[in-house]
Amino acid sequence: MAVLDVTDIRKRFGQTEVLRGISFSLEKGQVLSVIGSSGSGKTTLLRCLNFLETPDAGAIAVNGETLFDAAAPAALKEAEIRRRRLHFGLVFQSFNLFPQYTALENVTLAGKLLARQSPDFRDRKKETLSRIDAEGRDLLTQMGLADRMGNYPHQLSGGQQQRVAIARALALKPDILCFDEPTSALDPELTREVLRVIRSLAEKRTTMIIVTHEMDFARDVSSRVLFMDGGQAVEEGPPEQVLSAPVQERTRRFLDSYTTRRP
Template sequence: MAAHQVMKAFVEHKPVLKGIDFTVAPGEVVSLIGPSGSGKTTFLRCLAMLETLSGGEIHFKGQCVATAKPDKTVIRAAQAIRADVGMVFQQFNLWPHLKVIDNVTEALIRVRGMSRSQAVAIAEPLLDKVGLLNKRDDYPKRLSGGQQQRVAIARALAMAPQILLFDEPTSALDPEVRQEVLLVMRALAEEGMTMLVVTHEMSFARDVCSRVVFMDGGQVVEDAHPDAFFAAPATERARKFLNQLSI
């Protein structure tokens, strides 16, 4: 996936993203870090095709899938690959009226056109993968926040995406349950899943990710290997950010 001079403004003349160039290769695990309001989540939502661009282009699998004024070719390309881009949100976004198993199978049935038995055959191993097969018939309200987020990860994986986008997946969780979500994400990284993670979990960015992208003011300020970034950031802005976190 590649972004070329991506811009986004929700209010005219007040850009949130200011011409971002970015690529992620298959198998990479990239963390997007930076202060609040730096544009990380907006950029992720643009990559997920959940926001209309104000400028620039996004390419995926050799095709342009997003522009400021998409034509029919771009729209068709985006529709064709949308299921290949999975997203895990900060607030889980599970359907409260559906059981865990149905949360995971719903898109397989409605989007992929599978029968329920086919969808369940895919969903159950994924729930087992995230350690929640024994919760398959529970409703989300009976789960902890960490369990709900793991269900959300299983739901995203059910569509067999080529890239997974995570928007601060642990920020809504109590400290004691964050680790259970991070362990699932670490396992996915070890299996070779391509991942782009907006996070404040610096230990995850340092120990699991292959690259760290530091954003500030709607721009990419640094893009480096974690060892280099955390040991000796190249910019004063990044050094100040890390010092505030007491890394």
């Protein structure tokens, strides 16, 4: 069974139809890279999956459970929306860490807030909080940040901050981890360290959707590649097909312009 089924998602902002019927599914452990020029709707797609935007049409199902269906709108309580959002983790281009919290606090904050809402929190407060801290330390260690747990974001490089953001997204154990151009704010060296972490997550069979401009990385790490243009899924398939032998003229043109633009 697919972890994620996206069916005919559409979204418009005013007169502009930004997503014009996107469909795909993702199996557990697969990595889908989404490529396409700026303005093609990649960020909007991730925001729809994470319920930061409401699609105008289409459906989203995770592990067979329909989380969103525009044809059957449900009036959801805040708590239910939050629960649905937990299926997805999102790592932004610009890290978005809380500046007033340490790396470890950034990673554990949401889990602690969530635990506090549990009815038996009072009885198990101490063990719950220390378990969340231990998991947070473990994640930061996996990100290569064992010696940075107590640092504030301003004391960390961009690459380190982004790795904290990845640990934070993993802390809530999402079914699908989404990245929106995770390295585009980073210089080449810091890009490499973040890509290394994402690659190690792929090796651990973490289900991921990665919006990226790093074509070599996409080729290397993805199970499949989706090329978007003008809000449409133009072509989707194994990386060697989409990136090396694309069927669609639009994909070819994008890849050509991309290679000529590169130094």
